[in-house]
Amino acid sequence: xxxxxxxxxxxxxxxxxxxxxxxxxxxxxxxxxxxxxxxxxxxxxxxxxxxxxxxxxxxxxxxxxxxxxxxxxxxxxxxxxxxxxxxxxxxxxxxxxxxxxxxxxxxxxxxxxxxxxxxxxxxxxxxxxxxxxxxxxxxxxxxxxxxxxxxxxxxxxxxxxxxxxxxxxxxxxxxxxxxxxxxxxxxxxxxx
Amino acid sequence: xxxxxxxxxxxxxxxxxxxxxxxxxxxxxxxxxxxxxxxxxxxxxxxxxxxxxxxxxxxxxxxxxxxxxxxxxxxxxxxxxxxxxxxxxxxxxxxxxxxxxxxxxxxxxxxxxxxxxxxxxxxxxxxxxxxxxxxxxxxxxxxxxxxxxxxxxxxxxxxxxxxxxxxxxxxxxxxxxxxxxxxxxxxxxxxxxxxxxxxxxxxxxxxxxxxxxxxxxxxxxxxxxxxxxxxxxxxxxxxxxxxxxxxxxxxxxxxxxxxxxxxxxxxxxxxxxxxxxxxxxxxxxxxxxxxxxxxxxxxxxxxxxxxxxxxxxxxxxxxxxxxxxxxxxxxxxxxxxxxxxxxxxxxxxxxxxxxxxxxxxxxxxxxxxxxxxxxxxxxxxxxxxxxxxxxxxxxxxxxxxxxxxxxxxxxxxxxxxxxxxxxxxxxxxxxxxxxxxxxxxxxxxxxxxxxxxxxxxxxxxxxxxxxxxxxxxxxxxxxxxxxxxxxxxxxxxxxxxxxxxxxxxxxxxxxxxxxxxxxxxxxxxxxxxxxxxxxxxxxxx
Amino acid sequence: xxxxxxxxxxxxxxxxxxxxxxxxxxxxxxxxxxxxxxxxxxxxxxxxxxxxxxxxxxxxxxxxxxxxxxxxxxxxxxxxxxxxxxxxxxxxxxxxxxxxxxxxxxxxxxxxxxxxxxxxxxxxxxxxxxxxxxxxxxxxxxxxxxxxxxxxxxxxxxxxxxxxxxxxxxxxxxxxxxxxxxxxxxxxxxxxxxxxxxxxxxxxxxxxxxxxxxxxxxxxxxxxxxxxxxxxxxxxxxxxx
Numbered sequence: 001x002x003x004x005x006x007x008x009x010x011x012x013x014x015x016x017x018x019x020x021x022x023x024x025x026x027x028x029x030x031x032x033x034x035x036x037x038x039x040x041x042x043x044x045x046x047x048x049x050x051x052x053x054x055x056x057x058x059x060x061x062x063x064x065x066x067x068x069x070x071x072x073x074x075x076x077x078x079x080x081x082x083x084x085x086x087x088x089x090x091x092x093x094x095x096x097x098x099x100x101x102x103x104x105x106x107x108x109x110x111x112x113x114x115x116x117x118x119x120x121x122x123x124x125x126x127x128x129x130x131x132x133x134x135x136x137x138x139x140x141x142x143x144x145x146x147x148x149x150x151x152x153x154x155x156x157x158x159x160x161x162x163x164x165x166x167x168x169x170x171x172x173x174x175x176x177x178x179x180x181x182x183x184x185x186x187x188x189x190x191x192x
Numbered sequence: 193x194x195x196x197x198x199x200x201x202x203x204x205x206x207x208x209x210x211x212x213x214x215x216x217x218x219x220x221x222x223x224x225x226x227x228x229x230x231x232x233x234x235x236x237x238x239x240x241x242x243x244x245x246x247x248x249x250x251x252x253x254x255x256x257x258x259x260x261x262x263x264x265x266x267x268x269x270x271x272x273x274x275x276x277x278x279x280x281x282x283x284x285x286x287x288x289x290x291x292x293x294x295x296x297x298x299x300x301x302x303x304x305x306x307x308x309x310x311x312x313x314x315x316x317x318x319x320x321x322x323x324x325x326x327x328x329x330x331x332x333x334x335x336x337x338x339x340x341x342x343x344x345x346x347x348x349x350x351x352x353x354x355x356x357x358x359x360x361x362x363x364x365x366x367x368x369x370x371x372x373x374x375x376x377x378x379x380x381x382x383x384x385x386x387x388x389x390x391x392x393x394x395x396x397x398x399x400x401x402x403x404x405x406x407x408x409x410x411x412x413x414x415x416x417x418x419x420x421x422x423x424x425x426x427x428x429x430x431x432x433x434x435x436x437x438x439x440x441x442x443x444x445x446x447x448x449x450x451x452x453x454x455x456x457x458x459x460x461x462x463x464x465x466x467x468x469x470x471x472x473x474x475x476x477x478x479x480x481x482x483x484x485x486x487x488x489x490x491x492x493x494x495x496x497x498x499x500x501x502x503x504x505x506x507x508x509x510x511x512x513x514x515x516x517x518x519x520x521x522x523x524x525x526x527x528x529x530x531x532x533x534x535x536x537x538x539x540x541x542x543x544x545x546x547x548x549x550x551x552x553x554x555x556x557x558x559x560x561x562x563x564x565x566x567x568x569x570x571x572x573x574x575x576x577x578x579x580x581x582x583x584x585x586x587x588x589x590x591x592x593x594x595x596x597x598x599x600x601x602x603x604x605x606x607x608x609x610x611x612x613x614x615x616x617x618x619x620x621x622x623x624x625x626x627x628x629x630x631x632x633x634x635x636x637x638x639x640x641x642x643x644x645x646x647x648x649x650x651x652x653x654x655x656x657x658x659x660x661x662x663x664x665x666x667x668x669x670x671x672x673x674x675x676x677x678x679x680x681x682x683x684x685x686x687x688x689x690x691x692x693x694x695x696x697x698x699x700x701x702x703x704x705x706x707x708x709x710x711x712x713x714x715x716x717x718x719x720x721x722x723x724x725x726x727x728x729x730x731x732x733x
Numbered sequence: 734x735x736x737x738x739x740x741x742x743x744x745x746x747x748x749x750x751x752x753x754x755x756x757x758x759x760x761x762x763x764x765x766x767x768x769x770x771x772x773x774x775x776x777x778x779x780x781x782x783x784x785x786x787x788x789x790x791x792x793x794x795x796x797x798x799x800x801x802x803x804x805x806x807x808x809x810x811x812x813x814x815x816x817x818x819x820x821x822x823x824x825x826x827x828x829x830x831x832x833x834x835x836x837x838x839x840x841x842x843x844x845x846x847x848x849x850x851x852x853x854x855x856x857x858x859x860x861x862x863x864x865x866x867x868x869x870x871x872x873x874x875x876x877x878x879x880x881x882x883x884x885x886x887x888x889x890x891x892x893x894x895x896x897x898x899x900x901x902x903x904x905x906x907x908x909x910x911x912x913x914x915x916x917x918x919x920x921x922x923x924x925x926x927x928x929x930x931x932x933x934x935x936x937x938x939x940x941x942x943x944x945x946x947x948x949x950x951x952x953x954x955x956x957x958x959x960x961x962x963x964x965x966x967x968x969x970x971x972x973x974x
Contacts, residue, residue: 482818
């Protein structure tokens with residue numbers, strides 16, 4: 001989660017105080033990702049150190065300190081907005097691991113494991129949907145965030161369905177010979 | 193939303209089967225579908241139109257063609273006595289006839305045979321009252337006017353060309369000049385060539401015909417008595433014999449039309465069956481929306497009725513137009529005047545009604561089977577295909593061949609007829625018993641044979657083979673197809689076995705391989721291999 | 734009283750080796766105003782559940798009660814009447830009759846039930862008006878977009894104050910925006926008192942339901958429980974990465 005860049009984006013609108021930055025960040029993101037003050041100031045210090053932002057220089061660590069974006073900060077912001085994140089390496093997903101492992105743990109029905117997670121995910125999605133129907137009606141920012149979360153959870157349930165089907169099918173069919181060469185995708189490294 | 197959805201409109205009737213509004217809605221939809229599917233229905237409509245048109249033409253021709261030869265020689269009178277021209281007491285004899293045997297006045301026609309110079313042919317000089325009581329069917333004016341007194345004559349067209357006469361010319365015949373005042377004809381027998389003069393203008397008649405309405409008792413009670421003046425009864429021409437195997441021509445055409453409609457009905461039934469298949473999902477949708485079986489049947493039957501009416505109307509228009517165009521030519525062949533408007537309307541109306549009924553009846557069976565197909569199967573679009581009727585092939589072919597043979601041996605229409613065997617409807621309607629039986633038997637056999645054969649001819653058009661019928665029926669009973677290619681879906685208990693006994697071969701390229709587990713041997717192999725495999729298998733990230 | 738109740742319903746197709754158990758002893762109860770989503774893999778019996786609940790098929794064993802009335806003893810005409818007055822069906826596609834306009838399609842169940850043409854048409858127009866489709870009321874189905882067609886189908890399934898709505902993948906053929914419109918319509922209908930059973934493989938749509946039931950091999954393998962307290966989604970630690 002690129003908080004520094006988000007702060008830079010807020011600063012690109014004009015000079016702001018640290019507390020102001022925190023409030024605006026939370027408001028714009030539907031208050032889904034609360035930031036604490038310390039995190040904000042640490043990030044601002046790092047931005048200053050990297051020359052992407054500058055402060056008034058009145059007092060250190062005071063709430064009166066106003067921050068401003070620099071030219072290189074604006075350039076950095078532009079680059080960040082246009083550059084897609086590195087998605088080549090699959091994250092170390094706990095759920096995926098769980099399913100893979102459950103297949104071979106003796107005494108475990110992997111389908112029951114999948115069903116338990118599916119149930120949990122759908123219940124979660126129900127809550128998010130209720131939120132979307134209620135609070136998020138007028139709040140565009142919140143609606144976007146909720147949508148993103150719903151799609152993410154949906155993607156996971158879909159993977160669970162696919163895994164379910166694949167495991168069932170594999171159980172019923174004899175094994176097929178492996179193809180000759182498979183591209184070595186998974187060696188690219190794990191994303192942090 | 194709005195309250196429109198909440199209000200409960202009044203329901204019609206306690207039975208609640210929809211009543212008139214439901215029928216109207218269904219018929220409206222059937223009509224709309226017909227308009228959209230016009231082109232697919234064109235075959236049946238065309239066949240029906242052809243049948244109706246042919247029937248109308250045939251019936252009209254059959255009814256009009258036979259010449260009523262009796263009308264040609266004695267008009268509407270049913271009693272006729274011929275007195276020799278040489279009778280000295282002509283007038284008295286005529287009066288005696290009128291008094292004794294006639295009811296009402298008599299009509300007197302004097303004929304004198306005159307020679308045509310330079311030819312063997314003779315011409316009939318006829319004295320007849322054009323407005324006589326019984327002679328109307330025998331005489332009509334073509335142009336000019338009737339002759340009134342001495343010195344005037346009207347001639348038939350043949351006589352006019354024979355003597356090279358035109359209206360206004362003077363004709364010298366046997367020394368007597370007469371002015372030609374008009375052209376006449378005998379509408380009941382156009383080939384009758386004669387010269388007409390006013391009554392009493394024939395000086396030396398060859399014979400005198402007395403036409404009257406007979407006084408039955410007196411006439412037949414007379415037995416073999418002599419009539420006054422040595423009169424002889426006129427012998428009528430042979431008419432339609434009322435033998436056991438004869439039919440009026442118009443009725444015969446109708447019978448043939450019925451057979452034709454049966455064929456067309458079969459084709460229509462196949463056509464409607466295909467139409468029902470095309471509409472199957474829509475009909476199922478209608479059922480899911482709450483239509484009863486009767487409503488669904490009504491859709492198909494209404495379509496049948498629309499098709500029938502359309503075909504009949506087109507056919508009627510074509511038939512009448514063809515008849516009006518053909519009538520003059522028929523008149524020339526038949527030799528008597530034919531009035532196009534004089535048609536056997538009841539027979540024609542029956543034919544048209546039969547055509548509509550055929551279409552409705554043809555839609556009936558597809559309607560019933562469409563209503564009976566389970567909704568779920570229909571919605572997934574895979575009902576059982578129709579059975580191919582192979583059973584009747586051999587008997588049908590035998591019957592068809594026999595029927596054609598019978599028809600051939602009966603000689604058809606051409607042999608029968610007094611007028612020298614002319615083809616078509618100019619032939620008089622005289623039948624011999626055996627030939628008629630052969631004819632009728634041949635028609636029936638051909639009809640039944642073709643009846644049984646027709647479904648076979650139509651079945652390939654629907655594209656279903658018998659081989660598919662069996663599988664289709666089983667498929668129809670099942671739920672929609674599963675995209676899961678798993679053969680024989682694993683039951684819950686089998687699934688449970690999989691993870692417990694499962695083991696994974698280490699696929700060095702893949703994340704994992706399908707376990708080596710066969711359904712036939714669920715437990716033995718995996719349990720045997722599990723410990724050894726367990727060490728080797730390592731998931732790698 | 735529940736609007737729909739299935740007790741121990743089983744459905745078997747075919748015979749012998751080709752035997753398919755679509756449903757096995759399934760029990761479900763749906764109350765008025767409740768929206769139940771049914772999820773499960775293909776072949777789990779979801780569609781069969783709907784066709785049996787909607788009186789389009791008969792179960793091999795078990796009882797089905799709609800509005801308190803048992804379906805087993807009902808005549809075909811009785812079931813047709815039920816489909817006109819109580820049950821509304823929405824399929825994944827092909828819901829509307831070609832040859833009838835949108836308004837006529839919506840008015841169809843009323844007309845089939847004996848309501849005069851004028852009144853039925855007015856009710857249909859009113860329903861379409863409520864969906865914002867009044868301008869498309871006189872169009873034929875092939876002139877409407879997929880989303881419009883499904884909304885008209887829902888209007889038809891609800892017209893006449895019907896109590897039970899059965900939807901089989903109603904948003905299956907639609908993009909996400911139209912899909913959400915459709916499910917919102919169903920949700921609003923449920924808030925007005927309609928009971929709905931929606932079969933879907935799309936978790937996002939199922940999440941709109943008050944209860945999600947999971948089906949597998951013709952049996953219920955789980956169902957969500959409604960939350961007891963206020964949502965605590967946003968109170969947890971930040972979900973940033």
